[in-house]
Amino acid sequence: MVYDGIILGLIIGFFRGGLKHGLVQFSNIRLKAGWIFPFLLVFQFFMYYIQERSSTVAAASGYIFTAVYAVGLIFLWLNRHNKGFWMIMTGVFLNFLVMLVNGGRMPVSFEAASVLDPIYLKMLQSGDVVTKHFLLISSTRLPFLGDIIPLSSPYPRTQAISIGDVVMNVGIFLYILQVMVPVKLNPNSQPEVQG
Amino acid sequence: MSKLRSLTVWFNSGHMYAFIISILGILLFGYINKFEFLHYSTSSWVWVYALTGASLILTFSLVQLPPEGNEQTMESAVYLACIFVFGGSYTLTILALNCLIFYFFDRSTSWWKHLTNFSIYTVMICVSSFTFDVLGGLPGPLLNDKLTAYLLTLAVYFVSNTFLIGLYYYILYKGTLFETIKDILKDSVIVYLCTLVLSLISTVLIVHNSFLGLVLFLCLSTLLCYSFKRLFAMYRNIEERANTDQRTGLFNxxxxxxxxxxxxxxxxxxxxxxxxxxxxxxxxxxxxxxxxxxxxxxxxxxxxxxxxxxxxxxxxxxxxxxxxxxxxxxxxxxxxxxxxxxxxxxxxxxxxxxxxxxxxxxxxxxxxxxxxxxxxxxxxxxxxxxxxxxxxxxxxxxxxxxxxxYGAHSPLEQEIDFSQDVRDIEQQLNLFMYKDMETFRHSKRVFRYAMDISDLLELDTLTKRQFTLGALIHDIGKLEIPWGILNKKGKLEPEEWEMVKWHVTWGKKMALTNDKYKDLAPYIELHHERYDGKGYPYGFKGEEIPYLCRMLTVIDSFDAMTTERPYQPTKTIAEAIIELRACAGSQFDPKLTELFIGYIDSREPQHSEIVL
Known part of the structure; x- marks a missing residue:
């Protein structure tokens, strides 16, 4: 889901700002502690890989993912002056919050999961496979922040997402658009003098 | 004490209104909604998110309308559709979320304005959903046979919105309520109708195509907002072109x-x-x-x-x-x-x-x-x-x-200019010597009265010049009146009287031919206006007539009363004073009349004794 906002932002950004200008602008992006983001991404994949092999790591995975979110939040806080980062931060925080109160894992509602592959639904229902997600039940805290929004046709991807994901993606979209679209000068501010 | 006073200044009637509405809104919200969102199912929450998102997008898509500063949003369409599909209390949840999120985005507006806005919408939504329920409307798909219920709900929403917002502006800016509401309606009625129709359309779309329907509705309404925006930009552009000088960029x-x-x-x-x-x-x-x-x-x-x-x-x-x-x-x-x-x-x-x-x-x-x-x-x-x-x-x-x-010459220069002006005007007045001797003498006497009154009023030199020259020239228009009418013995025919009335306008035109006497025009034109507005040529009333023109009217009438004319009764000064007093407040400014009588008394004290 992280990628949808980026892709949409890029497409609209290219239309409004032009390909060349957009690329030049991208090379000019400067973010504080910019290495954190790719590092977290790689770390997350590494975790997926390792938790299938080590049971100790798997047991602690909830907490490790929570920690990943916390670091991500710090990164966003450092760059909060950028347009859209407040929204990204709000989105990530909402996801972080619901995971924190549910033992480090994201609840997925049954309705939302029904759009997914039935195998995955079964996995969630059995609950024996350790993943980042678990099936939402009545005792789940803050259920409305979980992955309860089903995305399916006509949307090009099939997914269950949370409101935090949506807010985060809107933020990413706004940020990319702001980077790629040239600043329009207000024509009223400086009427030219004809002579 | 001073703290209390500043508090009362701060807490004006506008705040009072906001406060009452807010209390009402919060109570209504609590009563109708009962914080039911705490028990929503996850699929209900998905709809809450979707509808809140839709209402937020419309809140941010401002529709700007000429004149400047007049803005409208179309999020009402979402609320109304929500009432029709999901019912009133669900709509209140959406509204609350929308207002809360909008508050974080628009921090420049103070919190109590956000709260008032929320409460106004709460009242509107409650009233309309109540109407919908009473008329037998059922939350869900749009039912053809219940069309009256839908239309009346829209009407109630519209009326309550106009009334609540109109009342606020009425209290804040102290216009008349009717005028304020008329203004609001005049500018925004088309956008409003769009919103109302859109709400019905989105009801159909949401019921039949759920989220896709909502997205389509959003596309339609944002495009509509966008085209309104373009229209406004065009309007601004044309307005600016009409008001500026192309060469310099200054106003034209x-x-x-x-x-x-x-x-x-x-x-x-x-x-x-x-x-x-x-x-x-x-x-x-x-x-x-x-x-x-x-x-x-x-x-x-x-x-x-x-x-x-x-x-x-x-x-x-x-x-x-x-x-x-x-x-x-x-x-x-x-x-x-x-x-x-x-x-x-x-x-x-x-x-x-x-x-x-x-x-x-x-x-x-x-x-x-x-x-x-x-x-x-x-x-x-x-x-x-x-x-x-x-x-x-x-x-x-x-x-x-x-x-x-203007008017800041040296005194000596002014003195010389003044006597020059007096001589110039007198030269024109000399024409009266053959035509109407009495008008000539009347003008000179009024001029002398005006000189005295100027001193009494302690006018500055410039105003004094205007006033006295105005007094001297005030009847110049009578030059245009035929000899026969001016010197007619006996009563004037109505059409002759009409002609006499024209002398103020003719006189003004004569004065305007000379740049130097332009500023005397009001004295010539307005010296027959009456304090009660029954005079001519315009029928100005009270303070609408310049101060010194009102003075001139008193002097002019007094002199006309007391002038000796052969074969006609003349009033004594005492009688004239009684007459002035009788007409004070109708023909004359009462204060200026008293001032003038005081002046006459001081000049000729023996008459005042007779009066007493």
Missing amino acids: HSYFEEILEQEIQKSKDSGTTLSLAMIDLDDFKKYNDHFGHLQGDKLIAFVGETLRSESLKSGTIAARYGGEEFTLLMPDYDSQQARAYIDLLRKKLNNSRFTGVEIFPLGCLAFSAGVASCSSDIHDKSQLVDQADQALYYSKKQGKNTVHI
């Missing part, structure tokens, strides 16, 4: 006239000062002849740009009056401040470099300016322009590159 003549009228009204209403400067480039013709019109235009553009940037800095309003003449309207400047400011501008322009300025006599860019200030006696905008123009004319006479305030 017609817009200046418009804004001058507004500013004069504003200064009269609020009692603040207002000054007007008329600026004319010195020897511009010489520059034009030497370098050609193209270069001349560049010079005009340069001066215009200087004036524009300076006026933006100082909050004054600069306009191109025509040719090489500019005007500068200075709200909150008295004449001295205005002169100092214009003088600074003049020096700045003297010091600025521009191609070819060495051919000017002073070797630099220069202008002459006249400054006039708005006083309570000015009843027409052209008077102020005339005064500034006269002052400008005076500056030119003094050798250019100077600023002059």
